[in-house]
Every structure is written in C-alpha cells, then in structure tokens.
Amino acid sequence: xxxxxxxxxxxxxRRHRSTAAVIAAVTATGRVLEPSALVSMLWMVSxxxxxxxxxxxxxxxxxxxxxxxxxxxxxxxxxxAASVELLNVMWLGRFLTGPTSPWFVAGLLGALMIxxxxxxxxxxxxxxxxxxxxxxxxxxxxxxxLAPSFPPxxxxxxxxxxxxxxxxxxLSALAFLLAWRHTARVRCGGGPAAPRIEPFLALAGAxxxxxxxxxxxxxxxxxxxxxxxxxxxxxxxxxxxLLAVIAPQSWFMRDDADGSFRLxxxxxxxxxxxxxxxxxxxxxxxxWSEDLSLPAFVAVRPLTDEDIVAAKMKTAAASxxxxxxxxxxxxxxxxxxxxxxxxLSQFAIQLWSFHGQSIAAVYGIAAVVVIAGVFVxxxxxxxxxxxxxxxxxxxxxxxxxxAVIAVIAWLVxxxxxxxxxxxxxxxxxxxxxxxxxxxxxxxxxxAAWFWRRAAPQHVWRTLLVWGAGTTSLLAVALVFWGxxxxxxALDVLRFKALMILVxxxxxxxxxxxxxARCLSRNRHR
Amino acid sequence: xxxxxLNTASGTPxxxxxxxxxxxxxxxxxxxxxxxxxxxxxxxxxxxxxxxxVVRAYRDLESEGIVDxxxxxxxxxxxxxxxxTDLMKKxxxxxxxxxxxxxxxxLGEEDIRRLMENELAVRRTARQTRxxxx
Amino acid sequence: xxxxxxxxxxLSRAFGAMKALNDVTLELPPxxxxxxxxxxxxxxxxxxxxxxxxxxxETGRVRVFGLDPVSEPIAVLGRVxxxxxxxxxxxxxxxxxxxxxxxxxxxxxxTTYAAQLLNQFSLxxxxxxxxxxxxxxxxxxxxxxEAHRPDLLILDEPSSGLxxxxxxxxxxAIIRTVxxxxxxxxxxxxxxxxxxxxxDYVAMxxxxxxxxxxxxDDIKGQHRRIALRFEVPHAAPPDVPGAIRVxxxxxxxxxxxxATRIYTPALADSVGATIVDDxxxxxxxxxxxxxxxx
Numbered sequence: 039x040x041x042x043x044x045x046x047x048x049x050x051x052r053r054h055r056s057t058a059a060v061i062a063a064v065t066a067t068g069r070v071l072e073p074s075a076l077v078s079m080l081w082m083v084s085x086x087x088x089x090x091x092x093x094x095x096x097x098x099x100x101x102x103x104x105x106x107x108x109x110x111x112x113x114x115x116x117x118x119a120a121s122v123e124l125l126n127v128m129w130l131g132r133f134l135t136g137p138t139s140p141w142f143v144a145g146l147l148g149a150l151m152i153x154x155x156x157x158x159x160x161x162x163x164x165x166x167x168x169x170x171x172x173x174x175x176x177x178x179x180x181x182x183x184l185a186p187s188f189p190p191x192x193x194x195x196x197x198x199x200x201x202x203x204x205x206x207x208x209l210s211a212l213a214f215l216l217a218w219r220h221t222a223r224v225r226c227g228g229g230p231a232a233p234r235i236e237p238f239l240a241l242a243g244a245x246x247x248x249x250x251x252x253x254x255x256x257x258x259x260x261x262x263x264x265x266x267x268x269x270x271x272x273x274x275x276x277x278x279x280l281l282a283v284i285a286p287q288s289w290f291m292r293d294d295a296d297g298s299f300r301l302x303x304x305x306x307x308x309x310x311x312x313x314x315x316x317x318x319x320x321x322x323x324x325x326w327s328e329d330l331s332l333p334a335f336v337a338v339r340p341l342t343d344e345d346i347v348a349a350k351m352k353t354a355a356a357s358x359x360x361x362x363x364x365x366x367x368x369x370x371x372x373x374x375x376x377x378x379x380x381x382l383s384q385f386a387i388q389l390w391s392f393h394g395q396s397i398a399a400v401y402g403i404a405a406v407v408v409i410a411g412v413f414v415x416x417x418x419x420x421x422x423x424x425x426x427x428x429x430x431x432x433x434x435x436x437x438x439x440x441a442v443i444a445v446i447a448w449l450v451x452x453x454x455x456x457x458x459x460x461x462x463x464x465x466x467x468x469x470x471x472x473x474x475x476x477x478x479x480x481x482x483x484x485a486a487w488f489w490r491r492a493a494p495q496h497v498w499r500t501l502l503v504w505g506a507g508t509t510s511l512l513a514v515a516l517v518f519w520g521x522x523x524x525x526x527a528l529d530v531l532r533f534k535a536l537m538i539l540v541x542x543x544x545x546x547x548x549x550x551x552x553x554a555r556c557l558s559r560n561r562h563r
Numbered sequence: 564x565x566x567x568x569l570n571t572a573s574g575t576p577x578x579x580x581x582x583x584x585x586x587x588x589x590x591x592x593x594x595x596x597x598x599x600x601x602x603x604x605x606x607x608x609x610x611x612x613x614x615x616x617v618v619r620a621y622r623d624l625e626s627e628g629i630v631d632x633x634x635x636x637x638x639x640x641x642x643x644x645x646x647x648t649d650l651m652k653k654x655x656x657x658x659x660x661x662x663x664x665x666x667x668x669x670l671g672e673e674d675i676r677r678l679m680e681n682e683l684a685v686r687r688t689a690r691q692t693r694x695x696x697x
Numbered sequence: 698x699x700x701x702x703x704x705x706x707x708l709s710r711a712f713g714a715m716k717a718l719n720d721v722t723l724e725l726p727p728x729x730x731x732x733x734x735x736x737x738x739x740x741x742x743x744x745x746x747x748x749x750x751x752x753x754x755e756t757g758r759v760r761v762f763g764l765d766p767v768s769e770p771i772a773v774l775g776r777v778x779x780x781x782x783x784x785x786x787x788x789x790x791x792x793x794x795x796x797x798x799x800x801x802x803x804x805x806x807x808t809t810y811a812a813q814l815l816n817q818f819s820l821x822x823x824x825x826x827x828x829x830x831x832x833x834x835x836x837x838x839x840x841x842x843e844a845h846r847p848d849l850l851i852l853d854e855p856s857s858g859l860x861x862x863x864x865x866x867x868x869x870a871i872i873r874t875v876x877x878x879x880x881x882x883x884x885x886x887x888x889x890x891x892x893x894x895x896x897d898y899v900a901m902x903x904x905x906x907x908x909x910x911x912x913x914d915d916i917k918g919q920h921r922r923i924a925l926r927f928e929v930p931h932a933a934p935p936d937v938p939g940a941i942r943v944x945x946x947x948x949x950x951x952x953x954x955x956a957t958r959i960y961t962p963a964l965a966d967s968v969g970a971t972i973v974d975d976x977x978x979x980x981x982x983x984x985x986x987x988x989x990x991x
Binding site: 571572603604607608611612615 | 730865868869872873875876890891893894895896897914917976977979980981
Binding site: 252253254255256258259262263266267333334335337338339340341342343561562563 | 749750751752753767770771772773774775777779781784785786787789790797798800801802803
C-alpha cells in the first residue's frame with residue numbers, strides 16, 4: 039500500500055469483491071442479451087447491488103488510523119459516485135430514458151449516491167426512520183431529474199437541464215460537506231450540544247417504544263419480535279423499487295400506452311418477484327445472520343415450536359400485505375394523475391364485455407387479483423421455511439440454489455415457451471393433467487401425514503389461510519381460463535382442469551406442517 | 564458492624580470466620596447487648612455467602628448462649644452478654660487468686676473442683692431451705 | 698422427601714469422536730445452590746443445555762421439575778431463568794422493549810421488582826442493547842432471568858470477563874433466589890472462590906465425567922492440604938500414601954490428600970518427612986488435584 043487512500047480503497051474493494059463480481063456478471067449478461075424484461079431486471083439488480091455496497095454506517099473502526107477525516111469521508115463517497123457512474127457507462131445505450139441527456143442522468147446518479155451515503159452516515163441514530171428520510175432524498179433527486187421534462191416543454195431557464203444539473207451538484211456538495219462535518223464531530227466525541235435532527239428522531243423513537251403497554255400473550259410478543267427483525271424488509275425493498283424504478287419509468291412512458299400497461303403489470307409483479315430473494319433470507323431462523331442455528335435467546339423462551347413458526351408466518355403475511363398496500367397506494371397516485379390509461383381501458387372493456395357488461399365484475403376481478411397476489415407473495419416468503427429452519431446447511435443451500443437456477447433458466451430460455459408448448463398438443467396437455475392430479479393427491483396426502491401430530495388450532499388456522507388463498511387463486515385461474523379460451527384454440531375442459539390443478543398446487547400446505555418439526559430438530563439438537 | 568472480609572483460601576471454614584467476627588464485635592462493644600443482628604437473608608446478601616453458612620454461624624452462637632434466635636422476630640444479642648462479659652472480667656482475677664492460693668496448699672485440679680462444687684451445693688441447699696421456710 | 702428439581706440419569710453425549718458427557722447421573726434437591734465446576738470443555742455448558750432442552754438426550758434421561766424439557770418446553774422453561782456467558786440479546790432492542798418482550802412469557806413476572814433492579818443497576822430504559830457495555834448486558838440479562846422469580850435459575854459462567862461489581866450483583870441475585878423457599882440455583886463458574894462462597898452442593902466435571910458431586914462441606918471435609926518437609930530432596934513427586942496429588946520440588950512438597958487418613962507425625966516420619974502445615978484444602982486446590990489426575 040503506497041498511500042492511505044489506496045489502502046482505504048483496497049479495503050472497500052476487498053470487502054465487496056464478491057458483490058462486485060456479481061455486478062460485473064449481471065452487467066455482462068445484460069449487455070449480451072436482447073433487451074427484454076430479464077435485461078431490465080438485471081439492470082435494476084446491478085444498481086441495487088451498487089447502492090447496497092455503499093450502504094454502511096460511519097466506519098468507526100477507521101477512526102484511530104492516522105488519516106484525516108476528509109480522506110475518510112471522501113474516499114467512500116467519491117468511490118461510490120465513481121462506481122455508480124462506471125455502472126451507468128457500462129449500461130449506456132441499453133436503456134433509452136427519454137429525451138434527457140446522458141450527462142444529466144450521470145450527474146443525477148452521482149448526486150444520488152453521494153446524498154444517499156451522506157444521509158445514511160448522518161442519520162445513524164434515527165433507526166428505521168432513516169429509510170423514510172432516504173426515501174425523501176431519493177424523491178427530491180428524482181424530482182430534480184424529472185423537472186426539465188415537466189410540462190410545459192421546453193422548460194424555462196430555471197428548470198432547464200443545465201440549471202437542474204447545477205442544483206444537483208450543489209446539493210451533493212452540500213451533502214458532502216455535512217457528512218464531513220458530522221464525521222469530524224463524531225470522531226472527536228461529539229461537540230457542543232446543538233439542537234440537531236438525530237437526537238430528536240432518536241428521542242421520538244424512544245418515547246414511542248416506552249408508551250407501549252404489555253403484550254397480550256407470548257405469541258403476540260414473539261410476533262412483535264419477528265416483525266421488528268424482518269417484517270419491514272420486503273415493504274422497504276418494494277417501496278424502494280417502486281420509487282426508484284417504476285415511478286420514473288412511469289413518467290417517461292406516459293405517452294406509451296402499451297408500455298404503461300406493461301409497467302402496470304410490472305408494478306403488480308414487483309412484490310411477488312422480490313419475495314423470492316427476500317424469502318430465502320426469511321427462511322433462516324435469524325433473518326440477518328448466516329448461521330442457521332436458532333439463537334439461544336429464542337430457544338429458551340417458553341414457546342412451542344409451532345408458536346415460533348406461527349410468528350414467522352404471521353410476519354410473512356403482514357409483510358406481504360404491507361407491500362401490496364404500498365403498491366396499491368402507488369397505483370392510487372399514479373393511475374389518476376399521470377398514467378396513460380389507454381391500454382388499461384382496452385383491457386377493462388374486454389373484461390367488461392366478457393362478464394356480462396358488469397362493472398362490479400371488473401372491480402371484483404381486480405380485487406381478487408390483488409388478494410391472490412398477496413397470497414402468492416406470502417407463498418414465496420415462506421416456501422423455504424422447512425429447509426431454512428431445519429438448520430441443515432446443505433439442505434438449505436441446495437434448496438436456495440435450485441430455486442435460483444430455476445428462475446435464471448426460466449428467464450434465459452424464455453420460460454413462456456413451456457406453457458405454450460404444453461398447450462399446443464392435446465396429448466401433452468392430458469399427460470400434464472395426469473401428472474398434476476397425482477401431484478395434488480400427493481400434496482394432500484403428505485399434508486395429512488405431516489399434520490397428524492399438530493395442535494388443532496394450528497391446523498384450522500393454516501387450513502383457513504390456505505383455503506382463502508387457494509380460493510382466490512382458483513378465481514383468478516378461472517378468469518384467466520375464461521379469457522384465454524376465446525383467443526386460443528384449446529382443449530377447453532382439459533385446460534380448465536389444468537388451471538384448477540395449478541391453483542391447487544400453488545400454495546404450500548404440507549411444508550408448513552413440516553416446518554415446526556424441522557425447527558424442533560434445530561432447536562433440540 | 565465493622566466490615567468483614569471472608570477468606571475462602573484460609574484454613575478456617577467460612578461460618579467459623581463469621582462466628583469469630585461476631586464474637587469479637589460483641590466483645591468489643593461494636594454490637595451492644597440486646598441489639599438485633601442482621602437477618603439471615605441480609606447477612607448473606609451483604610457478605611455474599613450461602614444463607615446456610617449464616618444459619619450455622621447463628622446457631623453456633625446460640626448454643627454458646629451469646630445470641631437468642633427468636634422465631635419470627637430475628638436474632639438478638641443476649642441481654643446479659645455485656646453485663647456478663649464485664650462481670651466475668653471482674654470475676655476472673657478473684658478466681659485466679661483463689662486457685663493460686665489453693666494450689667500453694669498442693670491441691671490438685673480434681674480436689675479444687677470437688678471443693679468448688681461442694682461449696683456451690685451447700686449454698687444451693689441453704690437457699691432452698693430458706694425459701695421453704697419463707 | 699421433596700421431588701428433585703433436576704434428575705439426570707446416565708446422560709452421555711458425543712460430538713464426533715469426542716465425548717462431551719460420559720454417563721453423568723445426578724439429582725438436585727430443591728432450595729439449594731448447586732455449583733458446577735470444571736475446566737474449559739469439561740462439559741458444563743453441554744450439561745446445562747441438556748437441562749434447557751437445547752440438546753436432546755442421546756442416551757440417558759433428563760428431567761427438570763419431573764418433565765422432559767424437549768417435549769414440554771412451556772411447562773419447563775416457564776419456570777426457568779437462564780443467563781449465559783454472552784447473553785445473545787438482539788442489539789437493536791431497547792432495554793425497556795426487552796423487558797416488555799420477556800414479560801409476556803412469564804405470568805409471575807414482577808414489574809415492581811424489575812423496575813427496582815433496573816434502578817439499582819442504573820440501566821437506561823431507552824438505551825439500545827448494542828450501546829451497552831458487557832457488564833451492563835450481563836446485568837440486563839440477569840434482570841430478564843430473575844424478574845419472574847423462577848423456580849430454577851441457571852447461570853452458565855455468567856461472571857467470565859466481568860468486573861467485580863457485576864460479579865457481586867450476580868452473586869447477590871443467587872443469594873436472593875435461594876433465600877426464597879424452594880427456589881434452586883445452578884451456577885457454573887471458573888471462579889472457584891465464588892462457587893465456594895455461595896454453593897451448597899458442588900459437582901465437578903472433568904472431560905465429561907462427573908468426578909465429584911457432594912455437599913460442599915463434605916467435599917471440604919474429605920480433603921486436606923498437608924505441607925511436608927522431606928529430609929532428602931526428591932526429584933520426582935514422592936509416593937505419599939493416600940495422596941491425590943503431590944506438588945512441589947526438592948524437599949518441600951505439598952500433598953492434597955484424602956482426609957480420612959490422619960496424618961500423624963509418625964506416619965509422616967515413615968516416609969521421611971515432617972509435617973509443616975496441615976489444614977483443610979480450598980476448593981481451588983481440590984479441583985486442580987482432581988483435574989490433574991487422569
């Protein structure tokens with residue numbers, strides 16, 4: 039190491055080598071493949087990962103090194119901005135982000151990274167409120183980015199791109215200076231107590247927690263614990279994606295009817311798609327730790343294994359519901375205000391005409407789709423619980439890897455071809471129907487076997503949830519069948535059977551009963 | 564009560580160390596006659612020892628007549644202790660002088676004891692006769 | 698005869714080739730302090746984890762309050778308070794939140810007692826656990842373990858690495874627990890001085906085998922420490938009858954021995970030595986003597 043700066047850079051690189059490798063791989067894949075949904079997802083993932091690398095609080099352990107605070111602050115912030123610019127350059131030409139100039143976009147991204155890091159460093163003591171502020175920062179930067187394209191165009195001088203670029207540069211310089219000052223003060227142990235924002239936030243958080251009354255039951259207390267550990271992860275990630283990706287895209291596509299419609303579907307798919315990776319972490323006994331053993335803190339509580347699993351499932355359900363609430367709120371703002379509703383209206387009119395000119399049917403279908411979406415999101419969150427809670431590393435890793443491989447294969451080989459291929463030949467379809475029927479019977483039989491020693495109230499509760507979810511999925515399946523059979527020449531009855539079987543197989547039943555036994559194996563080794 | 568440091572490494576068992584300490588405190592007047600000693604629980608918590616050790620120490624002191632274990636009230640230093648201690652101190656030289664003089668007559672331990680007991684028995688009988696007459 | 702609080706019969710546990718516990722059998726009557734001593738890796742934590750149901754008994758039987766802790770976690774763990782060496786309290790929780798959370802599981806939680814302890818230990822209810830020092834975390838863990846007045850308080854090397862004031866708080870908690878009728882404490886520690894002060898019974902584990910398990914007074918009564926001065930210097934430890942361990946050099950040798958043998962000067966003479974000092978052995982010395990013997 040020849041200088042402190044290179045040492046600091048090397049340290050950042052060393053810690054995030056594997057993530058950098060993943061980003062490189064993702065970007066390379068994205069550039070090689072044709073533009074498609076997969077490539078958009080890869081683009082999103084690469085940027086999320088870059089932001090993830092630079093999401094860390096003030097590096098306290100570096101304070102005792104003989105480097106100036108300026109260097110300690112400048113290296114991560116500028117490296118972050120540089121990394122995001124590099125990534126932007128690598129993706130250049132792949133995504134047309136409307137009429138805005140690439141320099142402006144580059145400037146925005148750099149500013150966003152600097153402000154993001156600065157905010158993350160300065161708001162350490164605010165806890166979860168940090169994310170609210172970070173969201174606000176992101177919104178401000180995007181508003182500045184979108185300002186030039188607000189009507190009426192062309193924008194007046196104060197709203198033009200150069201002006202906004204200057205504003206954004208000024209904002210990032212300010213953020214840098216504030217972060218520098220804050221870190222310097224923290225490094226020498228504080229300073230004169232001036233009224234500042236973080237103690238206020240910390241106090242607000244503390245007062246909130248102190249006014250709480252006692253928990254009603256052990257199950258409620260453990261649910262609170264699980265919720266605080268991992269409940270907000272999916273909603274935050276969904277919110278982040280909605281804010282950072284879908285919202286700007288929705289603005290740029292406001293003239294494109296088809297694109298808007300596809301974006302709407304994308305927004306609806308966001309919680310489901312994000313639930314897959316979050317679910318893999320969710321399956322572990324502790325969300326944030328690689329260790330698959332149940333911590334003694336939880337294992338020594340007077341709780342049965344079923345109670346612990348039930349708390350996790352409730353958290354998953356609440357997480358899924360909250361994420362969908364965010365999606366619906368976003369839609370409630372987007373659709374009336376600036377969405378291009380042509381594509382959506384056409385679709386709605388078609389549905390309306392199908393189902394006997396009934397408006398209620400159209401809204402009913404929308405509601406059922408949302409409910410089914412919540413259940414499918416929940417499904418992806420809890421699907422790995424068995425392998426994760428069992429504590430057997432090999433089992434968990436193979437389960438996760440198989441899911442990842444399946445997703446990648448589906449995307450790379452254009453998985454939509456599989457259903458089309460099946461539905462083309464009646465013989466193939468009937469073979470698949472037989473297989474699925476056998477699978478359904480096996481599912482129920484396994485469920486009965488795994489659930490035979492469970493407590494009755496757990497069984498009833500799970501059956502209720504499963505029943506509700508499957509009913510909504512069946513409704514969606516039948517609607518889909520009703521629409522599809524008009525357009526495609528198919529063996530109608532077999533297709534209906536196929537759809538019903540798929541709906542029945544979608545939600546996990548047996549695995550849920552097994553989860554408690556897996557946890558028991560982990561808790562009492 | 565003066566601070567007591569119990570030493571587990573010394574050869575003396577902990578309860579004996581406590582007994583010695585309490586006896587010393589009582590003898591020097593740090594704990595007065597009739598004063599209440601700390602409860603078993605408080606003593607154990609203050610000294611950080613097992614309560615049974617304290618119980619054993621208190622029982623030892625009770626068997627020697629130095630304290631009274633009153634059920635429900637606590638442990639009290641015997642009323643007569645201080646007075647007894649002073650008196651005993653006064654009586655010691657008298658006894659010493661008497662035994663010295665008896666020894667100069669070449670009387671052995673057994674004889675001196677027999678003489679003492681005889682004398683005490685005579686006085687006892689006299690007391691009882693006086694009571695019966697009154 | 699009151700039912701034993703803990704009854705372990707023939708418990709063995711192996712991790713691969715290493716036997717962590719080897720046919721351990723013990724019974725603890727209620728209302729006593731039970732000290733568990735042994736070197737690192739002797740099996741103390743493994744034994745304690747069996748009592749909590751964190752390990753399933755491979756061979757043998759474990760019963761706490763007459764129940765199996767693995768199959769009846771609520772009935773057993775609801776009456777147990779546990780403090781481990783490094784209480785893995787979640788860093789993000791605040792002190793008040795942790796107590797509120799723990800309170801929900803134990804019906805006999807005493808809120809006033811918990812508040813009194815919080816005050817006594819000077820813990821800020823709004824502080825997050827990750828900002829607390831090691832000693833404060835131990836104190837917080839102690840409140841969480843003690844405030845519901847458990848029938849069985851289990852402390853697994855709680856004092857290691859802590860300053861004397863925190864160790865004092867832990868010992869006070871032990872004494873408070875045992876002075877309440879019928880409540881039991883199991884206390885495993887390296888600090889034999891502390892174990893000697895507060896224990897009624899002591900059990901010593903050495904490489905998974907239970908070497909000693911008896912009331913502390915009996916153990917101390919059975920061992921004596923005798924310092925001998927030999928006429929002739931010995932290069933190797935001399936053979937002294939009834940000795941468990943002989944230590945020293947040249948002419949001066951210290952013997953930890955079975956106290957049932959009375960070391961008269963004549964007996965010492967027969968091995969060519971005079972008795973310089975003869976007193977009861979401390980628990981430390983007894984432990985080292987037994988641990989050194991294979």
